[in-house]
Amino acid sequence: MSGTSRDAQPTAPAEPMSAALRDKLVADAATIMARYPRKRSALLPMLHLVQAEQGFVTAEGIALCAELLELSTAEVSAVVTFYTMYKRRPVGRYHVGVCTNTLCAVMGGDAIFGRLCEHLGIGNDETTDDGAITLERVECNAACDYAPVLMVNWEFFDNQTPASATDLVDRLRAGAQVTATRGARVASFTEIERLLAGFDDGRADEGPSAGPATLRGVEAASKTGWRLETSSGEESR
Amino acid sequence: MTAQLSPVLTRLYGVDRSWTREVYEAHQGYVGLRAALRHTPEEVIQLVKDSGLRGRGGAGFPTGMKWGFIPQGDGAPHYLVVNADESEPGTCKDIPLMMANPHELVEGVIITAYAIRANHAFIYVRGEVAHVYRRVLSAVNEAYRAGYVGPDVLGSGFELQITVHAGAGAYICGEETALLDSLEGRRGQPRLRPPFPAVAGLYGSPTVINNVESIASVPSIMRNGPAWFSAMGTEKSKGMTIYSLSGHVTRPGQYEAPLGVTLRELLEVAGGVREGHELKFWTPGGSSTPILTAEHLDVPLDYEAVGAVGSMLGTKALQIFDETTCVVRAVARWSEFYAHESCGKCTPCREGTYWYVQIFERLENGEGSEDDLDKLLDLSDNIFGRAFCALGDGATSPVTSSIHYFRDEFIAHVRGGGCPFDPAASTVFAMAGSSSELGANP
Numbered sequence: 001m002s003g004t005s006r007d008a009q010p011t012a013p014a015e016p017m018s019a020a021l022r023d024k025l026v027a028d029a030a031t032i033m034a035r036y037p038r039k040r041s042a043l044l045p046m047l048h049l050v051q052a053e054q055g056f057v058t059a060e061g062i063a064l065c066a067e068l069l070e071l072s073t074a075e076v077s078a079v080v081t082f083y084t085m086y087k088r089r090p091v092g093r094y095h096v097g098v099c100t101n102t103l104c105a106v107m108g109g110d111a112i113f114g115r116l117c118e119h120l121g122i123g124n125d126e127t128t129d130d131g132a133i134t135l136e137r138v139e140c141n142a143a144c145d146y147a148p149v150l151m152v153n154w155e156f157f158d159n160q161t162p163a164s165a166t167d168l169v170d171r172l173r174a175g176a177q178v179t180a181t182r183g184a185r186v187a188s189f190t191e192i193e194r195l196l197a198g199f200d201d202g203r204a205d206e207g208p209s210a211g212p213a214t215l216r217g218v219e220a221a222s223k224t225g226w227r228l229e230t231s232s233g234e235e236s237r
Numbered sequence: 238m239t240a241q242l243s244p245v246l247t248r249l250y251g252v253d254r255s256w257t258r259e260v261y262e263a264h265q266g267y268v269g270l271r272a273a274l275r276h277t278p279e280e281v282i283q284l285v286k287d288s289g290l291r292g293r294g295g296a297g298f299p300t301g302m303k304w305g306f307i308p309q310g311d312g313a314p315h316y317l318v319v320n321a322d323e324s325e326p327g328t329c330k331d332i333p334l335m336m337a338n339p340h341e342l343v344e345g346v347i348i349t350a351y352a353i354r355a356n357h358a359f360i361y362v363r364g365e366v367a368h369v370y371r372r373v374l375s376a377v378n379e380a381y382r383a384g385y386v387g388p389d390v391l392g393s394g395f396e397l398q399i400t401v402h403a404g405a406g407a408y409i410c411g412e413e414t415a416l417l418d419s420l421e422g423r424r425g426q427p428r429l430r431p432p433f434p435a436v437a438g439l440y441g442s443p444t445v446i447n448n449v450e451s452i453a454s455v456p457s458i459m460r461n462g463p464a465w466f467s468a469m470g471t472e473k474s475k476g477m478t479i480y481s482l483s484g485h486v487t488r489p490g491q492y493e494a495p496l497g498v499t500l501r502e503l504l505e506v507a508g509g510v511r512e513g514h515e516l517k518f519w520t521p522g523g524s525s526t527p528i529l530t531a532e533h534l535d536v537p538l539d540y541e542a543v544g545a546v547g548s549m550l551g552t553k554a555l556q557i558f559d560e561t562t563c564v565v566r567a568v569a570r571w572s573e574f575y576a577h578e579s580c581g582k583c584t585p586c587r588e589g590t591y592w593y594v595q596i597f598e599r600l601e602n603g604e605g606s607e608d609d610l611d612k613l614l615d616l617s618d619n620i621f622g623r624a625f626c627a628l629g630d631g632a633t634s635p636v637t638s639s640i641h642y643f644r645d646e647f648i649a650h651v652r653g654g655g656c657p658f659d660p661a662a663s664t665v666f667a668m669a670g671s672s673s674e675l676g677a678n679p
């Protein structure tokens with residue numbers, strides 16, 4: 001998907017994998033494989049794991065996944081190129097995804113993306129020279145009631161404007177600790193990739209239950225006095 | 238005329254630490270599981286059939302019937318797969334549900350797995366939502382520690398393992414058979430059906446695939462009984478559901494109401510279309526459902542009535558656009574989305590969506606001709622019903638419906654040499670700054 005153009009993109013060179021890193025990946029991969037009845041199911045999380053250690057999916061990472069899952073490197077590469085979250089060149093410390101699907105685009109996502117390109121001097125899928133920010137247009141991120149939306153390392157930044165977005169990337173580049181508008185403290189790209197490989201980072205308790213838009217229905221309902229009747233009497237509210 | 242809201246799945250959204258087991262249990266959490274375990278699996282399936290619950294992932298297939306297709310006593314492993322890939326443009330109900338109330342989903346998973354005799358369940362969460370993934374993972378781990386999941390669920394002898402799996406960015410993986418391929422570690426491409434997943438699904442074994450909201454609705458049915466559930470809604474569309482309002486509306490958000498509420502009623506609760514503007518077009522259930530207009534404000538939002546006006550209830554993602562929005566631009570962007578997300582397996586979709594994008598580019602740049610409208614409709618004819626999976630059909634929905642309702646606006650792009658709209662006027666910050674503040678429209 002994401003296209004034939006991505007397929008044409010060669011994998012960037014990387015630092016060779018140390019023996020210690022290899023051992024660590026092998027051990028973590030075993031943990032992942034144990035979660036599935038068949039080990040090939042571990043491939044997607046293992047590729048997230050490679051990104052967690054190396055910042056992107058390296059040729060050596062592909063070879064290691066192939067070896068551990070008894071696949072050819074061509075089979076693994078075919079999977080890598082299919083999914084947009086797998087990157088074949090180094091990603092900045094912060095991946096900034098601007099939703100430019102229709103709803104967000106209309107509500108201001110296009111303006112935000114345009115402003116960030118100008119401000120950072122980069123285009124789609126490019127990284128700033130200081131290695132801080134990789135900018136990408138993303139598809140609908142299931143936060144349309146907060147449009148326009150921006151994701152930083154896959155944490156929600158809701159209800160953005162061109163000014164709030166440029167301020168956000170400035171703070172990220174300056175190394176400030178930034179917290180999602182709805183979610184957790186923003187971790188590095190590699191830390192999030194480890195989480196997505198299925199390794200709990202123990203931070204589920206950060207952030208609120210919900211943002212303001214999520215709550216609007218229950219707030220309105222509490223005014224109209226909805227009662228949840230049960231067959232055996234009433235339950236709550 | 239305002240909507241009667243009915244928060245069940247959303248009832249904990251405003252509660253402090255709602256995502257924890259402790260808070261969930263204080264609000265009837267895991268009561269439904271205990272009730273279900275007092276029944277045989279067949280009885281649980283019957284209760285869900287009696288409730289009238291239909292799938293909330295878009296197609297509205299009766300949930301109990303789907304479970305009933307799983308062969309009982311065949312000796313093969315069975316699997317439950319929860320579709321938490323939520324990526325249909327406009328759709329934003331499952332992600333906040335999993336963030337605020339993940340235990341409702343986990344409880345539903347356990348009950349469903351028990352009913353279909355599955356000992357391993359998977360929750361396939363799209364990868365681009367780190368905090369939601371954390372909350373689901375943490376809820377599953379809490380459920381293990383409490384003995385709700387594991388070798389002997391609440392001493393019943395039923396064994397269940399749950400794996401929380403992150404996707405990696407691909408809309409097509411929401412299509413249920415593509416999801417199975419993806420979960421098996423492959424490119425997410427749809428499978429030929431039959432065989433249906435109930436017969437040969439994950440690893441070729443009988444598998445149930447359900448949407449997050451469908452599964453999360455099950456505990457309330459077990460707690461309160463099928464009659465309670467089916468008392469809500471309309472004749473063939475039972476129960477409560479989450480409607481997501483987004484776009485040019487005063488208070489966008491998640492509104493849970495009985496099926497059959499109208500957009501007019503929901504807008505009333507949500508403060509109406511943004512001040513000083515009027516409704517132009519809207520989607521009833523994501524970008525893959527044909528757009529509707531102000532003439533449809535009083536259509537009951539259930540499966541039958543929305544179908545009767547030529548659209549689909551879909552995911553109940555109500556994207557609201559006012560008169561400042563260019564419909565050609567909106568549909569052009571959706572077409573780019575479908576072209577980007579087409580898995581490339583079949584020609585009508587792969588080629589058709591590519592040509593959509595070329596034609597829309599011409600129209601937006603003022604290089605289009607009136608013939609281009611016919612070309613768009615011809616392409617749509619070639620995709621619709623000929624594509625291998627429903628993504629292709631979905632791609633045609635915004636194109637054909639927008640030409641149907643707004644042909645003049647397409648013509649204006651041809652005759653006027655491009656788009657007559659100011660994109661700055663449709664933004665949320667249109668009032669706040671001058672248009673030079675807004676940056677270029679790429």
Ligand SMILES: Cc1cc2nc3c(=O)[nH]c(=O)nc-3n(C[C@H](O)[C@H](O)[C@H](O)COP(=O)(O)O)c2cc1C
Nearest residue numbers: 292293294320322323324411412413447448451627
């Ligand atoms: C392209 C495409 C994307 C889909 N995405 C989703 C999705 O993200 N979540 C979902 O539950 N269903 C999605 N579906 C529908 C599923 O194929 C399937 O019908 C649904 O998960 C069944 O669950 P339900 O019966 O509980 O609704 C998608 C379908 C298509 C064709």
Ligand code: SF4
Nearest residue numbers: 580582583586626629
């Ligand atoms: S319709 Fe599109 S997404 Fe579906 S199989 Fe064909 S190419 Fe793939």
Ligand code: FES
Nearest residue numbers: 099104140141144
């Ligand atoms: S369109 Fe941007 S989050 Fe849905």
